[in-house]
Amino acid sequence: MTAVRSRKSKSAKNAANAALTIILPVALGVLIVALWQGGVLQKLFGTDDYVLPEPTRIFSIFQDNSSAVWANIKITTSVAMLGLLFGSLLGYAAAVLGALKPGIGAGALAVVGAFASVPLVALAPVMNNLTRDVSRVAETRSFVAKILVVMLIAAADMGLNAYRGLTELPPYAVDLMKTYAASSKTVFLKLRLPNSVPYIFTALKVSVPASIMTAIVSEYFAEFNGGVGRQIRENILLAQYSTAWVYIMAACGIGVGTYVILMIVRSIIARKFHM
């Protein structure tokens, strides 16, 4: 009897705990929005509701300009995603090279890794200059330049992680392959490749938010006046803070949205590969 009761109280405690996990952060969020709307947040930061407009005002401006906002969101998202795609492929190729030719490959990965710590602000203007002749249209030129910057950042993340996935194999699996006298091609296709799949997602978890951040920063330097990042900056220069906040919210939305998509894709593939 006592055992049943204690189990019951335990499950009640767990339920309360789970409820708190949701209630507490939501309450904090509501509190912050309320303070923001009520103008307390503005006083706290020592500004006015012109620089830090209320959420309702930001939303109404978003509704007024929704087509322009969507167009800029499309530019930034496509830059980030194309750069992410090419960069991840490049990084994975470097990792495969590193796994197959350990000597030369390790050096390549070290060089790729060094690119990860080069500040974006140094890369973006160089890429702008390099791509001057890609196209006569400033829009296309900037698009290519921004993709190249995102590519380098994404390649570094993917290269370092995929290399670990391709080389850190379970010992028993390596032994099994040896007993089968498997060719290195078979080992690669049947063991290394599947083993690297979870590592690909580890890399993407970092590089998806990073590539959006990179896209936004390289827009600051781009020639063509487009994209969410550029709009944040331009609108602040014009002292249109409310519009700038719309684009800041858009940037946050892109970041969260792409991450959610990544998690969904991950769970689908995880089921297939039994990760």
Next chain:
Amino acid sequence: MKKSIFEKKWVSVLFWIVLLIIAWEIGAFIVAATKRTPANILPHLTNIIAAAFSTKQVAGKLTASEVVFTSAGATLFRALVGFVLGAVVGYVLALLMKLSGIVEKLIFPYLMLIQLIPVIGLAPIILSITGDINISRVIISAILSFFPVATNVLEGMKAVPKDNYDLMYTYAAPKWMIFSKVLIPSSKPYLFTGLKTGAPMAITASILVDTLQGDGGLGCMLSQSLKHAMNIYVFWLIVFFCAIIGILSTYVIGWIELAVTPSLRVERRTSRPGRPKKNKKALIEKNGGMNNDSSQIQKV
């Protein structure tokens, strides 16, 4: 024989660096032959090095290198202040979250959410809120180093095996001792992972803030020389300077980690072949303990 040369890592790194330099120079020759202003697109590396050592005054009474170093002082010092501030606050917050379940529940979802948000995009708005470029540099660098430190340290503290707690329980250790003997030491590798992510971000952020206002600093000089208000080679010097500082920052943190983690030094020494191994048994024992740590780093 050729293969054994490449087995040394620095040889193969050197090989790729030389390859990059050759590719750069070939590109520079092509650009110089076809373009009117090659210095804007891809100048020869020799010209950039020459610009670094030239005594010609490019801005006021300063040479190109002096311009870079004086503006770097303003930018990097603020980045460092912000970085240290952010790291300390992040570490304290991780401790608080570990101490109190309520604080963790309250803040953790936001910690995760904000990592997905391009915080650097907030740089202009923070500048207009604070109104002061130096404060903005510090704040943005602090924000950017705060999150990787807080999340990594918390993850490190959560990854402590149950056995360690059980052992402390049998010792009847008070809570502060569990923190000082178990949680803080085992979160150390995670702290350094967080710092290594945060450092280049803090520098990037600080330079980015410079470009928003014409008030000195690396980013300001960068955009000025791009607009040809100054010698274009100043731009190239700053690009290389930023790249070197960014790469160095992660190495410096790696060295600090090595200096404060004796077990890591032992592991390095044993993993390097061809070195005399003195006290083999002791090394193996320590190595067993260390393997745990390195696997934790890999998880991050």
